[in-house]
Amino acid sequence: MMRTTARKIALLLVVFALAACARQAPPVTFHADGMPGKLSDWSVVVSDGATLRLNAGVVPYDLNSALFSDYAHKLRTIWMPNGVAAKYDADAAFDFPVGTIISKTFYFPLPDAQWDGKSVARVDPAGSDLVGEKLDLSKVRLIETRLLVRREAGWIALPYVWNDAQTDAKLERIGAIVPLELVDAADARTEISYQVPDQNQCGSCHNTDNLARVLQPIGPKARHLNRDFDYTDGRANQLAKLAQAGYLTGAPQPAAAPRAADWHDAGAPLDARARAYLDINCGHCHSAKGPANTSGLMLDVHAQPGIHMGWCKQPVAAGKGTGDRLFDIKPGDAAGSVVVYRMDSDDPAVMMPEIGRSTAHREAVKLVGDWIDAQQGACN
Structure with a gap:
């Protein structure tokens, strides 16, 4: 009786093993x-x-x-x-x-x-x-x-x-x-x-x-x-x-490698969070070599605060996308900045990025808006 039971258990194990092999995906x-x-x-x-x-x-x-x-x-x-x-x-x-x-x-x-x-x-x-x-x-x-x-x-x-x-x-x-x-x-x-x-x-x-x-x-x-x-x-x-x-x-130890901020991290500096978000979402186009380089607006990690990063820069060929705003980034005035206006829109003729989304990213609009509002300076 014990031998019969043992054989049945062994047979079941074989069946299960074969079934597992049958379900195994090809490499x-x-x-x-x-x-x-x-x-x-x-x-x-x-x-x-x-x-x-x-x-x-x-x-x-x-x-x-x-x-x-x-x-x-x-x-x-x-x-x-x-x-x-x-x-x-x-x-x-x-x-x-x-x-x-x-x-x-x-x-x-x-x-x-x-x-x-x-x-x-x-x-x-x-x-x-x-x-x-x-x-x-x-x-x-x-x-x-x-x-x-x-x-x-x-x-x-x-x-x-x-x-x-x-x-x-x-x-x-x-x-x-x-x-x-x-x-x-x-x-x-x-x-x-x-x-x-x-x-x-x-x-x-x-x-x-x-x-x-x-x-x-x-x-x-x-x-x-x-x-x-x-x-x-x-x-x-x-x-x-x-x-x-x-x-x-060829990678160094992680501590020696660059690290972008997590834009969700409220403990990180506001500037680092906003720049990290703009870098990954906009910087592959808005860079010195990217498809949007003719706009003169650079939003990648290498951009330095100033006119090329949108500070008091008038938009180029944006048409309806300006929302009647005069500057890509107006320091201290997110509501008056083209960048925030386009991020907050779901109109295909206005929104940026122009593909890859059909709704606005509310949390990121607030983040970038807070960052712009915190900037010092005036556009004369």
Whole structure:
């Protein structure tokens, strides 16, 4: 009797093991050319409809201050083939090797226990729903995953939109509009048209150098990555973790690397918080080399207070976007500054950034407004 029971237990263990193997996802696949039609063709993130998890070798990361996208939360990851690594740069995006796949999955927490087809929670996007490097899909709604893939000819951007079952995402090269209803803590509801960018729109942001005219990553820079993250094997600095994983070479100790402020951190100086927000949200265009350099308004980390940073600078070719304000930044007067007016608008002919959002970031408008109001000086 005991032998029979033992055999049954052994048989069950074998069955369970085989089932587990059957469910195991294939390894990450780098496609050197072409445009795979499904996100699962890459096998970077894996979903069974109940849980979204990272595949083996895929390293998650976050940013000290992040780009705003209609209050969407984001799961960011990096994967590289064996034997190659990115080269550290103290200022620019790291020099990533051919074969690198950077992913960014956009999702929203659910305000109720069940997805009703449109309602998502409007909560601080800096909060993470990642537990053990997994997302519980009963609590969130996946919208899209964007891939940046480093091929021999350079970077390519691929936008994938998740299906209703949250089991896979389909390539949408022409982008998509996803109707959503943002629900805040007071149950106030705002309808938005969430925009998944097309490939050209991806390029309009990721083309950070007007002369080079090639796509580049925006977030993976030392100052944005220099922070701690809760990995499955414990909390660690992200730069140190990437080096430990063999994904980064030449990085100094984190204490010697630059670090952007977390704009949410009320304990940090107001100037550092506002500058960090403007750097990540505006600086990739409004820089000396960026697509918006003809505006004369520089909002990246290198800009110095003065006319090139908007101080008492009259806007160039902004048209309706000025709101009849005379200066990009009017020290001591946020309400009289073009920058705040455009941040606070959801009019496509006015708002900045001009793509990537359909609603204003209330908290950031207040932050930048407080920063401008605190500035000294007069525009004569």
